[in-house]
Amino acid sequence: MTDSLVPVLEAQEKMDTDKMWVIWGPQHPFSHGLWTLKLKIDGEFIVDADPIVGYLHRGWEKETENRDYARIIPMTDRLCYCASMTYSHLYCMTVEKALGIDIPEKAKYIRIVADEVCRIQSHLMWLAAVGTDLGNLTVFLWAMREREYFLDLNVKLCGARMTTNYPRIGGVRNDTTPLFDRDILRTVERFEKAMWDIIYLIDDSSVFVSRMKGISYMTREQCANLGLTGPAMRGCGVDFDIRRDDPYDNYDKVNFEVPVLNKEKKVGDTYDRYMIRIEEMFQSCDIIKQAVQKINAIGKNAPYRLKTPTKVPAGTTFGRLEDPRGESIMYLVSDGTDKPWRLKVRSPIFTNVSCSKAMCDGIRIADVPAVLAQIDMCLGETDR
Amino acid sequence: MADVIQAPTVDQVSEILKREFPDISILCVEERRVKVKCPREISHDVCVFIHDNLTFEHCSVVTGVDYEDHMMVVYLIANYYNGLMIDMDVDVPNDDPHVASVSDIWGGANWHERETWELFGIVFDNHPRLERLLTPDTYEFFPFRKSYKLRSQE
Amino acid sequence: MAWTYLDKYPKNLAKSLWIMKPVITVTKLFFKTMVHRPVTVLYPYEKEWVPDNYRGRPGLDFDKCVGCGMCARMCVTQAIKLIEVDDDNGNKVMRPQVNIGRCAFCGYCAEYCPLDAMTVTPEYELAEYTRYDLLYGPRRLKYDKTTEGMKVKLEVTLPSDVANGNPERRVCIFDIDKPELNDAKCIGCKKCAKSCPVSAITMVEKGVNDKGKPIIRPEFDNSKCISCKNCVDDCPKDALQIKEVL
């Protein structure tokens, strides 16, 4: 009798009876886009995670090798619908660096304004996603309502809401419209008041805070080593912002603070990562106000767009910029013709999502949307 | 080895690298940017040195460039203390596209190396999991090589 | 440090009675929207105001257009194709046709049109029943209420002007970039003259060559030229190139 039981017992020992893989995605309410997260769960706890991306791989970088430099700008908008302005900016900046030209002051400030508007609307989109991920639709709609005013600013500035196509190699597409400074200051002032309602809804609610507090701790070393960048990194104690520490365009001429939490503790949780982005929105408002003043001071007839040669001299160069989601880099290899030889995009989310295993370690299933909402997924730029 | 220097300046970086590794050449030095060229045999040692002694904690990009006659692996390595970046180029011959993986030094390089492998066919030795990431597993070619033509290029 | 938000949070939640503050905030908005209307726009009945430079579908001024094909060249998605149509006098002319199904609404056609014939329009309701209906021919692209803002001007400042201390001068690219002839390469095939949409190129005889045949060379009328690069593209020997004034 005992002999007959041996294979059964052996099989039982081999079986992982209490752990199972749950596969989230590619179509799943928590994944804002097409990607899969395989989770190995032990009861309610996560023991292993394996993100799978690539459903949206379009060969973006290969496609650019076929186009002349000017016609790549609309393509950069399509990398990420929330951060279209920063990506076009980054691309134009990189090409300008390869050309070795210095663009007019006014264009630099207009780009700062456009970038910060883009940062605020991207963060608001993220806030909306956090709301739905935690199961509250009111935050979603209120954040989207605020975002709409900034999209209206985009329309006034460049004629389109999201795929802006605004920066150009050597400047920007068009000058600011006559009442733009008035509109933008009104919107920003309105936003600074209206934002508090959403903050009351989240930060004064013990449910929201307890959902985010104390889960998914990341240390400073982990962040730096795994390549987690952006607000998520600054919440864990890494004091680094490309706008301040590696300034591009005119960011060294405006005053702003970079919100960093846990500088001494060197470890941060999901709530810290959340708080960084909220404060960043207020700092962006400050930057916008200063930059609008500078634009007004420069005057109406100042140049905003330089004429640039269509052919870029051979060489390699790269531009680096603080995206709303982290550090984004474009690495350009030019060969002296009017088309790039190679254009590499370093998307912040691509690296951030590879950290999801470290972020999901030991948390509960119900926490996963809250934790992964902080990397603000956007698949267009992840898969490229 | 030399002492740990937190937040080195551009001149310090080029000086120390030249002193420690006579094989590598400093291509150009700009404001907050150092561009070096490194033979592939010592690339891993250089990376360890940069990480441990020069406190470059963050590897932003690992990518490949196909120059048709040879390939190149580009490492962009960043310092969080002063925003310095090292642009390290490693030439790789077409017939033997191997280079040492740096994902044991910087965990963030893991996916970048996987991506570079699947798009350019540059093999990263000792990589923990060199599988296809963005493209389907069934692909047997490397789509970002110049020898792979798009439909419009043919 | 001047924090707006981080100064006040995180805070002791007992002070806001755990969940009472959000409930009160929500109730406040509830009563507010009961009195005022919600911010939602009842879309098909109400529409938002759009500015002049709003990038809807492309529009075309048929008579202004010369059929240079600059829009087709700059189009990112190859949505624009030049087709042959009859103009008002019955002559065959080339005019752009836009496939709205492919259009990316980037506004490049309006921006790069040398004559401002191509414009952006504020029309964005473009749904059709078939894909064929999405093809906008040159006549259908007409937009009546074109304003100055819709003709997106491509005005740049020359780097040389900035260096000279005259940064306020803005010029149109199409006024200054002119084609240049490399005389050694030219074979006098007259292709450039044929391809020129504004007939700015005339073929002029310049002496005779060794074999006694006439040497024909193009001559450019720079006042007419719109620097559309058609001659550069059509030249079989790469004898022409646009000279960029910087």
Added chain:
Amino acid sequence: MAVATYTSILEWINFNNPYDNPFTPFLSDNLPYDIAYGLWEILGGTLAWLINLLFPNNVVSTWLLCDEVCVLMSMLVFMLLIFIVAFVVVLLNLWMERKVLGRVMDRRGTMVGMKGFLQCVADGLKTFMKENTIPSKVDKMTYIWCVSLIVGLSCLVACMVPLSDRWYVVNYDSGLLIIMAFYALAPFFILVSGWAQNNKYSLIGGLRAAELMISYEVPMLIIIATTSLLCGSFNINAIVAAQSEIWFFIPQFLGFIVFFFCAIAECERPPFDIAEAETELVEGWQTEYAGMKWGLIMLGDYLRGSVSCGMVAIMFLGGWTIPFIGGTAAPEIVFLIKAWFVFFLMILVRGAIARVRPDQILNLGWKVFMPLAVINLAIVLLLKIGGVY
């Protein structure tokens, strides 16, 4: 051949007092039964008259109007009436939720016909017309029967809540206990259907439903016991009558708060909808249900929601009475207004806070609600001993 004598229809329809009928199941005044009885007298009388016109002096006509058949038929009409009223209340709840939630979120809510009310009807029609797909790997019997049991139990409970002292189905002395007992049955079937669907999301959802139940059921029952202690009876009429002067939510304010949140958890509404948490479990235990089954489950959910509100209104807000006025001409309306007010509060809570994590619900149930319920019990005991009640 005998010529049929024409008899007036009025000789067949005569309105008797239903309580004179020896088979009447109700002892006291019951408005829906009165209506049903009257309706049957009109319908059955007309039918009997018509049959008698065709076949004079037949047996069927007299049989239709005999006491036994009258009671049987009017019971059928009575059931229909009770269910229709409960159903319409649920539709109104649904409409209110959509409209109020819309206003809270700065949007308009539903807009289809009659200020958006017809959207519920359209949704119902849509779910009924969808294809009834059954996944091939499910355990078919449990998969199908669980829906019937969940929805059936919800309907039963919804019909058992009295709208007033004259609008009820049963009037037991243990009425409150019976309602709560049926009410607490549904999570078991949620658990079973989670197993039956052979889907990981459903399984986790079903387990979470059980987890949820053990966290809120105990404090809830303690408060029910406290309430009955306060008025000395489990009978709903007695509980309402005891609140004629002062509503119970004043002496047991803590109990009101705890019961309110437990009632939200009971009907699995946000923020306690962990069993169907859509961001992590897609649709939780309902993932594999499609079309009509899903529509019925949603209907069941809202039926349970309206029961929760009714229970809060009965136990803490004085039911169908108004303090110092007592009964009104239409006590049902008074009761429904109170229930809708409670539902309005639930919507506001839903709009304001996020979903709670399963372990946090357990913490909340056992470390916050449970002590509060016991303190509430202690306060009531003190009031009792002090002779206030």
